[in-house]
Amino acid sequence: xxxxxxxxxxxxxxxxxxxxxxxxxxxxxxxxxAMIAVARPATYVQLFFVFLSYLALTYAFIVHDxxxxxxxxxxxxxxxxxxxxxxxxxxHEGSLLLWALCLSxxxxxxxxxxxxxxxxxxxxxxxxxxxxxxxxxxxxxxTSNPFERRFxxxxxGASLNPLLQDPGLAIHPPMLYMGYxxxxxxFAFAVAALIGGRLDATWARWSRPWTTIAWAFLTLGIALGSxxxxxxxxxxxxxxxxxxxxxxxxxxxxxxxxxxxxxxTEKRGVFKSWTVLLAIMAFSLSLLGTFIVRSGVLVSxxxxxxxxxxxxxxxxxxxxxxxxxxxxYAWRSDTVSTTGSFKWFSRETALMLNNVVMVTAAIAVFxxxxxxxxxxxxGLGKISVGRPYFDSMFALIGVPLLLLLGFGPTMRWKSxxxxxxxxxxxxxxxxxxxxxxxxPFMIDGALHIGAGLGLALALWVGxxxxxxxxxxxxSASKIPLAFTGMTLAHxxxxxFVAGVTMVMTYEKEKDLRMEPxxxxxxxxxxxxxxxxxxxxxxxxxxxxxxxxxxRNGKLIxxxxxxxxxxxxxxxxxxxxxxxxxxMRDVYSALGEELENGxxxxxxxxxxxxxxxxxxxxxxxIGGVLAISDKRYRRSRVAKRQTExxxxxxxxx
Amino acid sequence: xRAILFIALAFVLAPAYAGxxxxxxFASDEQEALFNKLSNExxxxxxxxxxxxxxxxxxxxxxxxxxxxxxxxxxxxxxxVDFMVARYGDFVLYRPPMKPMTYVLWFGPALALVVGFxxxxxxxxxxxxxxxxxxxxxxxxxxxxxxxxxxRTDKNEGGAG
Amino acid sequence: MTEExxxxxxxxxxxxxxIFALLVALLWYGLSLNPRLVPSPLIGKPAPxxxxxxxxxxxxxxxxxxxxxxxxxxxxxxxxFACRQEHEAITQLSxxxxxxIGFNYKDEPxxxxxxxxxxxxxxxxxxxxxxxxxxxxxxxxxxxETFVIDHNGIVRDKRVGPVDAEYISETLMPxxxxxxxxxx
Numbered sequence: 001x002x003x004x005x006x007x008x009x010x011x012x013x014x015x016x017x018x019x020x021x022x023x024x025x026x027x028x029x030x031x032x033x034a035m036i037a038v039a040r041p042a043t044y045v046q047l048f049f050v051f052l053s054y055l056a057l058t059y060a061f062i063v064h065d066x067x068x069x070x071x072x073x074x075x076x077x078x079x080x081x082x083x084x085x086x087x088x089x090x091x092h093e094g095s096l097l098l099w100a101l102c103l104s105x106x107x108x109x110x111x112x113x114x115x116x117x118x119x120x121x122x123x124x125x126x127x128x129x130x131x132x133x134x135x136x137x138x139x140x141x142x143t144s145n146p147f148e149r150r151f152x153x154x155x156x157g158a159s160l161n162p163l164l165q166d167p168g169l170a171i172h173p174p175m176l177y178m179g180y181x182x183x184x185x186x187f188a189f190a191v192a193a194l195i196g197g198r199l200d201a202t203w204a205r206w207s208r209p210w211t212t213i214a215w216a217f218l219t220l221g222i223a224l225g226s227x228x229x230x231x232x233x234x235x236x237x238x239x240x241x242x243x244x245x246x247x248x249x250x251x252x253x254x255x256x257x258x259x260x261x262x263x264x265t266e267k268r269g270v271f272k273s274w275t276v277l278l279a280i281m282a283f284s285l286s287l288l289g290t291f292i293v294r295s296g297v298l299v300s301x302x303x304x305x306x307x308x309x310x311x312x313x314x315x316x317x318x319x320x321x322x323x324x325x326x327x328x329y330a331w332r333s334d335t336v337s338t339t340g341s342f343k344w345f346s347r348e349t350a351l352m353l354n355n356v357v358m359v360t361a362a363i364a365v366f367x368x369x370x371x372x373x374x375x376x377x378x379g380l381g382k383i384s385v386g387r388p389y390f391d392s393m394f395a396l397i398g399v400p401l402l403l404l405l406g407f408g409p410t411m412r413w414k415s416x417x418x419x420x421x422x423x424x425x426x427x428x429x430x431x432x433x434x435x436x437x438x439x440p441f442m443i444d445g446a447l448h449i450g451a452g453l454g455l456a457l458a459l460w461v462g463x464x465x466x467x468x469x470x471x472x473x474x475s476a477s478k479i480p481l482a483f484t485g486m487t488l489a490h491x492x493x494x495x496f497v498a499g500v501t502m503v504m505t506y507e508k509e510k511d512l513r514m515e516p517x518x519x520x521x522x523x524x525x526x527x528x529x530x531x532x533x534x535x536x537x538x539x540x541x542x543x544x545x546x547x548x549x550x551r552n553g554k555l556i557x558x559x560x561x562x563x564x565x566x567x568x569x570x571x572x573x574x575x576x577x578x579x580x581x582x583m584r585d586v587y588s589a590l591g592e593e594l595e596n597g598x599x600x601x602x603x604x605x606x607x608x609x610x611x612x613x614x615x616x617x618x619x620x621i622g623g624v625l626a627i628s629d630k631r632y633r634r635s636r637v638a639k640r641q642t643e644x645x646x647x648x649x650x651x652x
Numbered sequence: 653x654r655a656i657l658f659i660a661l662a663f664v665l666a667p668a669y670a671g672x673x674x675x676x677x678f679a680s681d682e683q684e685a686l687f688n689k690l691s692n693e694x695x696x697x698x699x700x701x702x703x704x705x706x707x708x709x710x711x712x713x714x715x716x717x718x719x720x721x722x723x724x725x726x727x728x729x730x731x732x733v734d735f736m737v738a739r740y741g742d743f744v745l746y747r748p749p750m751k752p753m754t755y756v757l758w759f760g761p762a763l764a765l766v767v768g769f770x771x772x773x774x775x776x777x778x779x780x781x782x783x784x785x786x787x788x789x790x791x792x793x794x795x796x797x798x799x800x801x802x803x804r805t806d807k808n809e810g811g812a813g
Numbered sequence: 814m815t816e817e818x819x820x821x822x823x824x825x826x827x828x829x830x831x832i833f834a835l836l837v838a839l840l841w842y843g844l845s846l847n848p849r850l851v852p853s854p855l856i857g858k859p860a861p862x863x864x865x866x867x868x869x870x871x872x873x874x875x876x877x878x879x880x881x882x883x884x885x886x887x888x889x890x891x892x893x894f895a896c897r898q899e900h901e902a903i904t905q906l907s908x909x910x911x912x913x914i915g916f917n918y919k920d921e922p923x924x925x926x927x928x929x930x931x932x933x934x935x936x937x938x939x940x941x942x943x944x945x946x947x948x949x950x951x952x953x954x955x956x957x958e959t960f961v962i963d964h965n966g967i968v969r970d971k972r973v974g975p976v977d978a979e980y981i982s983e984t985l986m987p988x989x990x991x992x993x994x995x996x997x
Contacts, residue, residue: 299848323833329829329830330829359768364761367756367761373839376843376848377842382741382742383749383753383754385757387692387693389746397765512675571708715949740952743851
């Protein structure tokens with residue numbers, strides 16, 4: 001009964017969303033206040049029904065309703081409650097329902113926090129978001145119904161992939177989806193502005209907080225995925241450049257360019273076309289990611305059960321949404337391009353260059369991910385593009401990017417003096433370079449150009465960011481939250497780069513065979529293997545290893561890596577045991593049992609690896625702080641004088 | 653169709669596990685480092701989402717044994733790579749080979765960076781030119797205004813000066 | 814803030830849409846491709862050198878034995894589920910007069926013998942690759958796989974996955990015809 005209600009709720013939601021998409025849009029075109037006023041209520045009602053549907057599916061999971069095919073494939077009687085709840089989004093159909101729910105939530109947020117915006121604009125924004133929702137609701141109803149029943153219902157279900165039974169992975173998809181879907185708001189604002197013919201600084205100001213918070217979610221989502229992979233997958237890696245990982249990274253890169261470009265358009269009124277295009281691109285890449293995960297066009301470990309038929313649907317959807325918006329862009333974007341008057345040496349130029357570098361990075365990921373498909377499509381055979389390619393490209397792109405990051409925030413708008421910048425920053429640049437190049441020497445006595453450069457750039461960004469903050473703090477006025485947010489986010493980048501550089505250059509890995517009682521020395525640590533014992537978990541049995549970790553003769557921890565066999569799986573899963581530290585991780589994973597109680601195992605020493613996620617966390621918090629700035633508080637904004645808008649009249 | 657479904661299901665239900673841990677005795681640290689590098693850069697053809705260093709598949713294990721054997725025989729990195737490509741094609745390389753077919757891949761981003769840079773140059777130059785013309789026009793206006801004001805002042809001061 | 818009005822050419826405004834259209838075309842075509850399929854670099858080259866013991870027989874099979882006439886080298890194993898699916902097709906080909914040689918890949922001799930006894934033995938001979946070493950030289954990465962080798966010992970095609978009616982009629986038979994015409 002409940003599943004049918006859930007299914008029915010989706011159908012009703014679809015009906016409501018069609019109204020939400022068509023009526024306000026038409027009303028805005030005809031300036032009909034009654035039709036325009038439909039937008040908000042329709043959005044709220046849509047959320048109600050989508051949420052109802054989501055609850056129905058969750059309920060089915062919680063009560064073990066195995067007559068629902070989706071539940072029977074991803075949950076079983078022994079599965080812990082939290083993983084029954086998170087199992088809802090564990091595979092294709094349920095994840096689509098999560099997408100739809102996120103869309104409804106964002107639409108509702110826009111509906112609520114837009115009272116200071118012109119009603120016609122809000123109508124158009126909600127209408128566009130509604131159209132996207134229609135796509136996902138149709139997708140579910142036509143090809144991927146989460147509520148499909150199976151008869152006879154099995155007595156017990158399959159289990160959720162044990163890899164997914166982890167708290168980190170439980171929260172990773174929702175965060176990621178809030179990010180992906182959040183870019184639909186910037187997208188909707190851009191399209192609404194194109195439709196309405198007003199592409200100006202005001203549009204940028206309104207879009208900005210939405211884009212920033214979506215970006216923050218996406219940053220967190222990606223970081224969680226990486227952190228989870230490291231902790232759970234047992235091979236010590238934190239990023240594989242897998243097509244689906246890349247599919248999340250591309251919108252992030254473009255999204256980063258977008259939030260910076262929006263800043264320029266808001267403050268200076270320039271870059272309008274770029275910004276609109278970036279807004280369209282960011283969400284398009286989110287949708288493209290959806291396509292890649294579900295169509296089977298690329299091989300990926302993340303891919304949901306792939307089905308070319310589903311791929312066709314998403315592709316058509318992509319054509320309508322992206323093709324439609326780009327066609328609108330071609331038709332309605334400024335047939336004129338407005339440019340401000342900024343000098344060569346100015347923050348505008350720096351940010352323009354930033355746009356170029358970020359988009360190039362996205363292009364690199366895009367080309368690398370799709371190249372095997374291109375080669376195959378032209379009948380030229382099959383190639384693979386993996387880590388070595390992407391690492392090289394990002395090493396190349398990182399240099400101009402990080403240099404700009406140091407200079408940009410200090411440069412003045414419109415016009416700056418090279419001599420002033422040189423005086424202020426020369427010292428920091430030289431200092432960063434010097435320390436950066438010396439550090440590898442201090443670590444292992446060898447010259448590492450790559451590591452030295454990476455560390456120098458990280459130092460450069462870190463030092464310039466802190467110095468800029470201190471300077472600002474010294475000036476009497478109170479520091480706006482947005483500035484603090486920016487500082488924190490940029491500092492996060494420095495931490496990230498430092499972490500990546502150190503880990504990639506200095507991590508140590510050793511596969512070895514250990515007998516009980518044996519010790520091994522690596523990177524200044526001593527590992528003593530004490531053997532294994534059997535342990536019982538809620539839905540698994542495991543061999544648990546006991547490894548004592550010593551440093552300078554002192555016992556600092558006992559690591560307990562496990563080899564688990566889940567109740568209905570045949571193949572063993574590894575749980576790594578990690579001694580976590582601010583400056584390094586010591587990581588252990590069991591291999592196979594050999595003779596006489598000996599085991600093969602893998603040990604890692606990973607310097608500064610936590611900085612990777614710490615940096616990402618700083619970026620996320622920085623984003624949240626930036627939108628908490630007073631100027632976005634509703635009452636303030638409502639009282640604000642309307643700025644002089646630049647009205648661009650399309651050439652008739 | 654069923655085959656696709658079967659494979660897909662096997663995919664969803666068969667997790668990726670910890671890297672298989674095999675213990676070889678290496679003649680030197682350099683040899684071990686080379687082994688790690690090779691096995692990290694060769695793709696497992698069975699799972700296809702992992703390097704052979706991380707794959708539990710039989711074939712991955714066989715190929716790691718093969719690499720180890722070849723290293724013991726003193727074969728070079730390039731020889732081992734050529735060996736793999738001769739049998740499995742370019743697909744097995746995670747580092748795409750540099751050949752005409754992959755020039756766009758390898759040089760594309762660098763090219764995009766350069767093109768982007770020149771686009772910025774062009775945009776800034778255009779608007780600098782426009783601004784220059786604007787300033788000139790503005791200056792003319794100010795000059796006229798100053799002149800007319802100077803003229804009025806002279807008249808006011810009359811014959812005093 | 815001064816402004817300068819500049820016209821943007823229609824092409825510039827259409828460029829993003831054009832690029833997107835190309836992308837869609839690529840993805841559309843990509844839906845009909847199979848990204849997991851790895852083509853063999855051996856096609857057009859001589860069969861790799863090997864020397865393998867035979868199953869339940871004295872003697873060895875070497876790459877030289879593949880010359881003389883068209884040979885189908887069928888990689889199979891008792892642990893391979895899909896091999897049972899294609900067994901009928903393989904048997905059919907054997908009955909039609911093709912020289913089908915079995916390549917027993919990473920299997921136990923007893924298991925292979927039992928499997929053949931249960932499902933029938935269509936093979937001219939069965940070579941045993943116990944440790945998979947020879948399989949590596951052939952670029953084998955799973956079972957079943959089938960190689961088509963011509964009278965000169967050159968590998969002409971590789972089928973990854975079960976041989977089915979579609980493969981036989983659309984790929985194998987035309988290829989065989991072509992090889993026969995080269996033989997004369």
